[in-house]
Amino acid sequence: MRLRTPLRRHQSRRYTGLVVGxxxxxxxxxCTGSAEDAADDENSGSDSAPAAAAGxxxxxxxxxxxxxxxxxxxxxxxxxxxxxxxxxxxxxxxxxxxxxxxxxxxxxxxxxxxxxxxxxxxxxxxxxxxxxxxxxxxxxxxxxxxxxxxxxxxxxxxxxxxxxxxGDNYGMGVSAGQYVCEQAGGDKDAIVAEIAGIDSLPLTQDRSQGFEDALSECGLDVDARQAAEFTVESGEEVAANLLQAEPKIDFLWNHDDDQGVGVLAAIENAGRDEFTMIGGAGSANAMRAIQDDNSVLKATVIYPxxxxxxxxxxxxxxxxxxxxxxxxxxxxxxxxxLYAPVVTSDNVDQFIDSAFES
Missing domain, CATH: 3.40.50.2300 (Response regulator)
Structure with a gap:
């Protein structure tokens, strides 16, 4: 059953009253000039620009x-x-x-x-x-x-x-989940894994909730989930454990590109390449990997x-x-x-100049 209500309700609660996205x-x-100044300029017959253009x-x-x-x-x-x-x-x-x-x-x-x-x-x-x-x-x-x-x-x-x-932690999860749904193309048997950050933090909880809610819209669930600690070392250790426990994965969302350095190392060590990985936060090294298109990492979600x-x-x-x-x-x-867009090979050039180094 497709659960549409939780996604809309959660988004409404989080975004009510937000002015900018x-x-x-x-x-x-x-323009910083007043209407009176603009009127004075117009009436003076001078060649100076109106206030709206000058300020x-x-x-x-x-x-x-x-x-x-x-x-x-x-x-x-x-x-x-x-x-x-x-x-x-x-x-x-x-x-x-x-x-x-x-x-x-x-x-x-x-x-x-x-x-x-x-x-x-x-x-x-x-x-x-x-x-x-x-x-x-x-x-x-x-x-x-x-x-x-x-x-x-x-x-x-x-x-x-x-x-x-x-930033938009819940929106990060939604963006990652929607990307998985698009890539799955209606395959409701796709196996989805998640490597989260520190589970006790509200930001991690929000990211996971957004991911779960978005996946439910296309009939998918998180089949395997482990939490790391936003570090390279923890990412490698947790990913190694997850890969050993899961003989087949179709999609893997990792919450953080810093710990993603370790996640990718574990994936390479395990010789696994059958799935698509999505990163989180939007590091420059993740975007370079997306540009190079020589690993399982195909996308990352921006956290500015x-x-x-x-x-x-x-x-x-x-x-x-x-x-x-x-x-x-x-x-x-x-x-x-701030918005949480998905960066792929199609739009990576738009984001890489402002990306951070892991």
């Missing part, structure tokens, strides 16, 4: 000091988060970026945010090591009049952030490593009193959720 929405060319959110504005804190760069995706933030800040001479050293110590990250508050920065962009633990200090910053942009790992109180920038940079860009707009030009709304949205 794609990375492209952060291309922030904008841009990317033009230099008032100096903005932004504090940024994230976990330690002990993972390719996390390293890319901070690297992309630094690269973005270099493009804007009006951004004074203060980057705290990456840490997986919650108490140290709390003290970093307290330093930003004491220094009276204009905004704080924060990817918490632990969203719940960082919530009180984020609220403290907000109460001090410093807007907080929460990235990736959510606080447990909506009042702790002015803006939240998220641009989230921190997007947060900095939004912080700049907030402090400078600007909005997002592609929207009619005159304020920066409360929530921005």
């Amino acid at each position: 794609a990375v492209a929405v952060l291309s922030l060319a904008a 841009s959110n990317d033009e230099e504005g008032d100096q903005v000091t932004i504090g940024f804190s994230a976990p330690a760069a002990d993972h390719g995706w996390m390293a890319a988060i901070t690297n992309n933030v630094r690269d973005l800040a270099e493009e804007y001479p009006d951004i004074d970026l203060q980057v705290a050293e990456g840490t997986n110590d919650v108490n140290l990250q709390i003290s970093q945010v307290e330093t930003f508050i004491n220094d009276k920065v204009d905004a704080i962009v924060l990817l918490p090591f632990d969203g719940a633990a960082m919530t009180p200090v984020a609220i403290k910053a907000m109460e001090a009049g410093i807007p907080v942009i929460n990235v990736d790992r959510e606080f447990d109180d909506p009042n702790a952030a002015r803006v939240t920038v998220l 490593s641009t989230q921190g940079a997007d947060g900095v860009k939004l912080a700049r707009l907030l402090v400078q009193g600007k909005a997002m030009s592609d929207l009619v709304e005159v304020e920066v949205p409360r929530t921005v959720q």
